[in-house]
Amino acid sequence: MNPKDLRFDKEHEWVRVEGSTATIGISDFAQDQLGEVVYVDLPSAGDSVGAGESFGEIESVKSVSELFSPVTGSITEVNEPLRDTPETVNEDPYGEGWMIKVELAEPAEVDGLMSSEEYEAFITEDE
Amino acid sequence: MSAAARRTPLFEEHVALGARMVDFAGWEMPVQYGGIIEEHVAVRTSAGVFDVSHMAEFRLSGDGVAGALQRIVTNDIARIEEIGAALYTVMCDEDGGVIDDLIIYHTGDAEYLVVANAANRDVDWAWITARLPDGVSATDESDRTALIALQGPRAVGIVTELAGHQWQPPARFHIAPGCLGGIDVLVARTGYTGEDGVELFCHASHAVPVWRLLLSFPDVTPCGLGARDTLRLEMGYPLYGSDMDRGVDPIAAGLGWVVPKGKAGFIGDAAITRIREEGPKRRLVGLTVAEGIPRHGYPVLRGEDEVGKVASGTYSPTLGYGIATAYVPAALAEPGTALSVGIRRKVVPAVVVRPPFVKETSLTHA
Numbered sequence: 001m002n003p004k005d006l007r008f009d010k011e012h013e014w015v016r017v018e019g020s021t022a023t024i025g026i027s028d029f030a031q032d033q034l035g036e037v038v039y040v041d042l043p044s045a046g047d048s049v050g051a052g053e054s055f056g057e058i059e060s061v062k063s064v065s066e067l068f069s070p071v072t073g074s075i076t077e078v079n080e081p082l083r084d085t086p087e088t089v090n091e092d093p094y095g096e097g098w099m100i101k102v103e104l105a106e107p108a109e110v111d112g113l114m115s116s117e118e119y120e121a122f123i124t125e126d127e
Numbered sequence: 128m129s130a131a132a133r134r135t136p137l138f139e140e141h142v143a144l145g146a147r148m149v150d151f152a153g154w155e156m157p158v159q160y161g162g163i164i165e166e167h168v169a170v171r172t173s174a175g176v177f178d179v180s181h182m183a184e185f186r187l188s189g190d191g192v193a194g195a196l197q198r199i200v201t202n203d204i205a206r207i208e209e210i211g212a213a214l215y216t217v218m219c220d221e222d223g224g225v226i227d228d229l230i231i232y233h234t235g236d237a238e239y240l241v242v243a244n245a246a247n248r249d250v251d252w253a254w255i256t257a258r259l260p261d262g263v264s265a266t267d268e269s270d271r272t273a274l275i276a277l278q279g280p281r282a283v284g285i286v287t288e289l290a291g292h293q294w295q296p297p298a299r300f301h302i303a304p305g306c307l308g309g310i311d312v313l314v315a316r317t318g319y320t321g322e323d324g325v326e327l328f329c330h331a332s333h334a335v336p337v338w339r340l341l342l343s344f345p346d347v348t349p350c351g352l353g354a355r356d357t358l359r360l361e362m363g364y365p366l367y368g369s370d371m372d373r374g375v376d377p378i379a380a381g382l383g384w385v386v387p388k389g390k391a392g393f394i395g396d397a398a399i400t401r402i403r404e405e406g407p408k409r410r411l412v413g414l415t416v417a418e419g420i421p422r423h424g425y426p427v428l429r430g431e432d433e434v435g436k437v438a439s440g441t442y443s444p445t446l447g448y449g450i451a452t453a454y455v456p457a458a459l460a461e462p463g464t465a466l467s468v469g470i471r472r473k474v475v476p477a478v479v480v481r482p483p484f485v486k487e488t489s490l491t492h493a
Contacts, residue, residue: 036164038442039420039449041473057471059420061163061442062353064471 002028002120003094007113009070010122014094017110022071025098026058026089029123035060037089040082042099048074051109055100058089071109073102135180136273136334144349152246154181157351167357167444169348170320171488174279176341177350179326180334183248184272185255188238189263196231196239198393199258201377201386207233213300213317216385218254219395223376223402227251228367230317232302240302240313240328242274244367258394273334277341278324278350278358280489285344286314286325296325299490308340319355321362323489357441360450363413363482369423369439370411370452379407379454381482410460411438413482414451419470421451426469427477429459437468443484450484451477 006014012030016023031037039059049055049069056067079098082088089097104110114122132155141148146157157178159166169175187196197204202216213232217225227247232240243251248269256265277286283296289307290296297303302315305327313328329337341347356366363381365371371380376399378386386399414421414437421440426433440451451468459466464479 035159036162038164039418041419059442061357061444062158064420064422 002116004116006116007110008119009113011068013068013070015070015110015113020104022102022104023098024069024100024102025093028093031090031093037086040086042078043075045075045078070113071102071104073105075100076103077101135178136331137178137180137338140335140338146351151352154245156181159351159353160349163353163357164444166348166350166354170279170322170350170358171445173346174277174281174285175348175350177276177355179276180273181245182274183243183245183269185241186266186268187241187263190237191260192237192239192263195259195263199255201393203387203390210235211297211301211303213302213315217377217382221395223395223398224373225371225375225377226254226373232315246368271331273329273331274326275337276318276326278318278320279322281346282324289340307337310337312337319364320358321488321490357444360439360441361443361445361485363484366439376402378402379409379411381411406457408457409454410457411452411454412460413480413484414453414477415480416449416468417476419475420449421468421470427453427455428467428469428474434459445485
């Protein structure tokens with residue numbers, strides 16, 4: 001089961017909002033579909049990103065996927081250890097495997113994202 | 128091409144093991160079970176089992192078969208005069224273009240078993256059978272033959288345990304009959320991983336018991352096409368369709384060693400001799416990259432100029448970084464040459480290296 005306090009988009013990213021900061025990562029479903037993550041290409045703190053825009057890439061042995069930001073804002077923090085230990089995304093997608101933190105410019109965007117229950121239903125029909 | 132994907136006799140086994148199935152050359156094949164990296168590591172350190180039953184098998188026999196093969200393939204059939212010997216070779220057209228790469232096993236008196244890539248089965252069959260003299264018969268045994276590869280430092284020990292300790296495994300690049308758990312198989316000491324190991328030919332109806340027998344060993348891991356690809360690329364083994372095709376000759380592909388200089392009278396002889404004398408315009412080289420993972424089709428650059436494209440590329444689980452092959456102008460083929468690879472938005476430094484990328488395996492000192 002996915003954590004209840006998260007919101008999800010259809011590209012399988014999750015968002016955790018604390019105050020005006022959103023932490024973003026990819027879902028357990030997404031990491032399982034990808035397989036062993038061997039490379040994560042992340043932006044730099046200070047970059048800005050728009051909702052639905054690519055902020056990086058994630059690669060398994062066989063495939064590469066874009067990472068899309070579910071929200072608009074400026075990137076305040078990047079999970080630097082992922083550059084050396086990308087497998088953390090597989091091991092702990094909702095914890096140590098987070099990717100970026102964004103200072104929300106449009107907090108209302110979060111309301112348009114799926115709840116945990118809605119996301120569960122989404123990936124069930126997606127399969 | 129027919130729309131429905133073909134299935135090997137082991138399809139249900141793969142599904143039961145939780146494999147992720149993909150289309151490969153018209154076949155529904157397992158790309159991975161637990162994960163490509165753990166499967167890869169199992170083969171490098173213990174043993175992995177692969178279903179490669181999609182490969183094509185042609186049996187050729189009769190008076191004149193050796194002479195006919197000598198004309199069809201580039202390598203020297205006289206090297207496998209001894210029954211039980213095997214030969215890696217390519218088969219070219221008159222222009223020297225590679226039609227396929229093959230392993231030919233000398234299985235009996237005036238009898239050879241030719242193993243070809245699944246994707247080339249129809250083309251190869253037509254090409255070969257059109258060039259056989261009267262008296263040589265050919266049978267396409269692909270549908271009734273299962274092929275199971277057991278690869279890794281533990282592989283030969285496991286097969287010997289199953290065949291009984293009085294049984295002698297065949298030498299490297301040889302084939303011999305064996306009986307595993309009461310099932311007759313042909314055991315070939317060949318493979319596509321760079322590790323010691325075997326490839327087992329058996330009747331399709333025996334594939335499931337042989338597969339289960341091998342997996343009954345706790346140190347045998349089922350492995351999919353994903354690990355097969357990372358293993359072969361670490362060794363620099365070319366893959367037909369990525370590293371070579373009808374548009375390239377064996378010299379450019381780095382396969383000059385399967386075209387012996389003293390041999391004449393085979394198809395493509397004149398063209399390949401000329402290419403060898405003049406030197407190929409392009410060469411297949413190995414590349415290592417500073418970051419990211421190069422993949423098939425990505426541009427290879429020298430300064431600002433695109434000088435080639437990645438033929439095969441992957442993440443090397445053994446080395447922990449990206450590796451690739453690419454055709455580049457011959458002048459840029461020297462090991463140590465600084466190039467770069469366009470990995471989507473980034474241009475990443477790359478260095479030409481001489482494969483194999485991984486130097487030490489269970490075959491190194493075998």
